[in-house]
Amino acid sequence: MATETELKLELSADAVDTLLGSGLLGSPISVDSMTSIYFDTPDRQAWEGGYSLRIRTVGEAHVQTVKAAGPNRAIFARSEWETPLTDNTPVIDYTTPLRSELDIEDGTLVRQFSTLVKRHRWNVDQDGSQIEVALDMGSIVAGDREMQIRELELELKDGKPYTLFTLARRIEALVPIRFGVASKAERGYRLLREQQTAYKAEPVHLDRDLRVSASFQVIAEACFRQFRLNESIVINRPNPSALHQARVALRRLRSAFSLYKVILVDAESQRLKEELKWLAGVLGEARNIDVLIARVGNSDVKSRLLEARDSAYEQVLNALFSSRAEAFMLDLNEWLHCGEYLALVETAEIRNGPVVDFAIDILDRQRKKLKKRGKSLVEADDEHRHETRKAAKKFRYASEFLRSLFSSKQAERRYEKFIQAMEKLQDELGLLNDMVTAPTVIHNLELESHPGVESLMVAGNSEKLITAAQSSLDELMERKRFWRG
Numbered sequence: 001m002a003t004e005t006e007l008k009l010e011l012s013a014d015a016v017d018t019l020l021g022s023g024l025l026g027s028p029i030s031v032d033s034m035t036s037i038y039f040d041t042p043d044r045q046a047w048e049g050g051y052s053l054r055i056r057t058v059g060e061a062h063v064q065t066v067k068a069a070g071p072n073r074a075i076f077a078r079s080e081w082e083t084p085l086t087d088n089t090p091v092i093d094y095t096t097p098l099r100s101e102l103d104i105e106d107g108t109l110v111r112q113f114s115t116l117v118k119r120h121r122w123n124v125d126q127d128g129s130q131i132e133v134a135l136d137m138g139s140i141v142a143g144d145r146e147m148q149i150r151e152l153e154l155e156l157k158d159g160k161p162y163t164l165f166t167l168a169r170r171i172e173a174l175v176p177i178r179f180g181v182a183s184k185a186e187r188g189y190r191l192l193r194e195q196q197t198a199y200k201a202e203p204v205h206l207d208r209d210l211r212v213s214a215s216f217q218v219i220a221e222a223c224f225r226q227f228r229l230n231e232s233i234v235i236n237r238p239n240p241s242a243l244h245q246a247r248v249a250l251r252r253l254r255s256a257f258s259l260y261k262v263i264l265v266d267a268e269s270q271r272l273k274e275e276l277k278w279l280a281g282v283l284g285e286a287r288n289i290d291v292l293i294a295r296v297g298n299s300d301v302k303s304r305l306l307e308a309r310d311s312a313y314e315q316v317l318n319a320l321f322s323s324r325a326e327a328f329m330l331d332l333n334e335w336l337h338c339g340e341y342l343a344l345v346e347t348a349e350i351r352n353g354p355v356v357d358f359a360i361d362i363l364d365r366q367r368k369k370l371k372k373r374g375k376s377l378v379e380a381d382d383e384h385r386h387e388t389r390k391a392a393k394k395f396r397y398a399s400e401f402l403r404s405l406f407s408s409k410q411a412e413r414r415y416e417k418f419i420q421a422m423e424k425l426q427d428e429l430g431l432l433n434d435m436v437t438a439p440t441v442i443h444n445l446e447l448e449s450h451p452g453v454e455s456l457m458v459a460g461n462s463e464k465l466i467t468a469a470q471s472s473l474d475e476l477m478e479r480k481r482f483w484r485g
Contacts, residue, residue, distance in 0.1 A: 005164070006154060016137060030120075037088055053109070066097070067183075126163040129164075134153045140188045147187055149184065198230055199226055201245075205218075212351050230242045230246035243290065259394070263344075285312050304450070367395060373388040385432055389429040399415070418476070425472040
């Protein structure tokens with residue numbers, strides 16, 4: 001694997017009982033009760049700076065662990081700093097980055113939240129590889145708020161990374177699983193904040209020393225993380241924002257496949273891209289109804305739309321819980337880290353080449369493609385303008401994926417102006433697209449003859465909007481390229 005050689009899987013309460021009763025993993029080598037207390041400054045300076053600090057107690061032993069998160073994991077050769085303690089009082093010195101990087105000192109930390117966990121551990125031999133399996137059951141507690149923990153971690157101690165997925169598939173054949181993408185620390189800090197209804201895409205951090213294939217893995221993992229965070233909300237607290245962001249994550253991942261297609265020439269790459277299209281399509285049908293509901297003025301039409309949305313969301317949940325989706329998630333993650341695309345002779349030179357040169361080429365190509373598509377929006381038909389909108393979206397995704405490679409002050413100023421122009425163009429192209437697609441969605445819902453359907457149509461002068469979009473596109477093309485000096 002390019003990064004960690006471990007998998008984090010989330011289980012339901014029933015799945016935990018089934019797994020423990022199955023004997024699949026054999027007898028545990030240990031069962032321990034663990035309490036972990038997480039500390040930070042009152043304004044959470046450590047977490048905001050990219051670190052967490054916990055003191056874990058097992059029996060009479062106390063161990064302080066500082067962990068680097070996010071981009072900090074790439075900055076330091078070490079991502080964890082452990083210190084044995086005599087009690088639950090944090091120790092801040094220059095052996096960890098908290099003092100040297102963030103100027104945090106002893107006495108400034110206060111308790112934030114705690115985790116209470118029973119951990120079962122096994123050592124499993126899977127096809128000659130040694131894998132440590134840890135099942136954590138318990139809760140995270142922050143004040144009067146609490147979150148349940150039921151997660152299974154598979155950590156490769158010695159052997160081949162693919163064996164982690166072999167073991168995961170054996171577990172998945174017994175109980176439903178979902179990939180975990182958030183640490184206990186992250187979930188604890190969430191309990192301290194107002195509950196989020198959706199998660200937008202986070203910044204992607206790429207090191208300039210990365211190989212092309214490794215940069216794709218980082219980008220794909222970021223997209224998958226956004227999807228899983230929103231999928232969990234869609235499953236437990238369905239709302240339009242979470243569904244929209246889950247769909248955005250899938251679209252971003254499909255774009256990443258397309259942007260890196262020169263190294264993704266294996267058959268599995270194409271199959272997985274089709275599966276992404278299928279799942280995004282299911283979410284898209286529900287999203288289309290959500291968009292109409294936001295516009296509706298007639299109460300009877302709204303009632304019909306709400307009924308259609310209930311049905312569409314049920315289809316979304318059926319898809320997310322389907323064996324097809326579960327298999328796809330496993331296939332995607334195994335392929336991402338162990339797939340044939342990482343070893344093909346015909347793509348070796350590009351795959352192992354410098355990411356900066358590759359990024360410049362991608363951005364130049366996407367810019368050229370958008371310029372060609374948007375040459376004459378006034379004379380183009382609706383389909384052509386739709387293709388221009390898709391080209392703009394892919395160009396923006398490419399820019400967001402790769403922007404961290406170009407971090408000079410000049411590049412940052414150019415990027416901000418670029419994004420402003422891009423957002424304006426996308427808003428105008430989006431309105432034009434809504435004008436065209438709304439009648440089709442209304443027809444599919446059999447509402448076109450309803451007397452209150454006018455409120456669902458997008459109001460506006462299409463000719464003026466097309467002219468404005470052309471002007472925005474021309475302005476975008478005049479912006480200096482942030483990826484070139």
